[in-house]
Amino acid sequence: MLTIEPLDAACGAQVRGVDLTRDLSDSLMRALTQALYDHRVLVIKDQRLDKASYYRFGEQWGDPIAHVLDHMRMKDFPAMMTIGNTEERDKDDTVRNGAALWHTDQSYEAVPASATMLYSVIVPRVGGQTHFADMVAAYEALDDETRDRADRMTVGHLYGQTRLRADEYAVTPLQGDRQVEAVPTCWHPLVRVHPVTGRKALYAVGHGAFRIRGMDDAEASDFLFRIKEHCVQPRFVYAHGYEVGDVCIFDTLSTMHRASPIGLPDSIDDDRARLLWRISVRGLPAVHRAAAA
Numbered sequence: 001m002l003t004i005e006p007l008d009a010a011c012g013a014q015v016r017g018v019d020l021t022r023d024l025s026d027s028l029m030r031a032l033t034q035a036l037y038d039h040r041v042l043v044i045k046d047q048r049l050d051k052a053s054y055y056r057f058g059e060q061w062g063d064p065i066a067h068v069l070d071h072m073r074m075k076d077f078p079a080m081m082t083i084g085n086t087e088e089r090d091k092d093d094t095v096r097n098g099a100a101l102w103h104t105d106q107s108y109e110a111v112p113a114s115a116t117m118l119y120s121v122i123v124p125r126v127g128g129q130t131h132f133a134d135m136v137a138a139y140e141a142l143d144d145e146t147r148d149r150a151d152r153m154t155v156g157h158l159y160g161q162t163r164l165r166a167d168e169y170a171v172t173p174l175q176g177d178r179q180v181e182a183v184p185t186c187w188h189p190l191v192r193v194h195p196v197t198g199r200k201a202l203y204a205v206g207h208g209a210f211r212i213r214g215m216d217d218a219e220a221s222d223f224l225f226r227i228k229e230h231c232v233q234p235r236f237v238y239a240h241g242y243e244v245g246d247v248c249i250f251d252t253l254s255t256m257h258r259a260s261p262i263g264l265p266d267s268i269d270d271d272r273a274r275l276l277w278r279i280s281v282r283g284l285p286a287v288h289r290a291a292a293a
């Protein structure tokens with residue numbers, strides 16, 4: 001039987017009693033999408049998925065996105081990526097830790113991701129969490145004056161631009177002119193109204209956010225950094241430690257996230273080995289598209 005229990009944390013809920021290889025019904029998807037919008041992050045426990053069944057689940061949430069880092073796409077599923085430390089390319093620290101900074105998936109594109117999911121295949125004994133900041137709660141906790149200013153701001157985003165905290169790593173670098181040209185500067189409101197819930201949230205003040213329309217760049221950088229520091233306070237953050245079989249899905253319009261830094265294992269049997277499969281999507285879940293049509 002399907003159960004959805006809020007986590008004892010700033011945000012998130014745990015889902016049990018569902019087998020995603022057998023049930024992708026509209027009634028299940030309505031329950032899951034509603035839970036995601038209520039809690040921002042869902043952890044669906046005890047799944048046993050192959051790539052094809054995971055991808056079918058991903059498609060229920062929107063249109064899967066082929067990542068601008070096209071050299072990191074899965075060969076058989078171009079809109080899926082691996083995240084971890086078990087592949088040859090992951091020996092490169094800038095790749096392996098390229099998500100160990102606060103960010104919002106595809107915020108550097110004109111139509112950003114609306115949800116991302118991570119399926120846990122190999123789990124390290126220590127480390128390897130994903131940290132989520134609840135950007136609705138962070139927005140609502142702003143003082144009145146800052147909230148009024150934020151409501152009227154438009155932010156410029158460019159891949160690779162960021163002011164890092166001391167504990168953050170740089171994003172995985174783009175490779176070559178083709179990738180650079182694919183993601184020119186784009187603009188998003190600093191405060192987004194959620195397309196389903198209508199709730200306001202601060203949007204994407206981590207990686208990529210570098211400019212505010214009508215503001216001097218240095219002043220904008222200071223302001224965006226200050227807002228990022230506000231959003232990532234422990235009172236707004238849930239750190240998820242994975243078990244094998246977790247599908248962790250998050251509303252990217254209402255959260256920011258970051259990975260923990262990932263060490264290198266000596267072998268795939270090492271306690272530090274880690275592997276997640278990632279799918280990001282654009283647009284509305286199929287059950288909401290049907291309702292809107």
Ligand SMILES: [Fe+2]
Nearest residue numbers: 099103105257
């Ligand atoms: Fe991410």
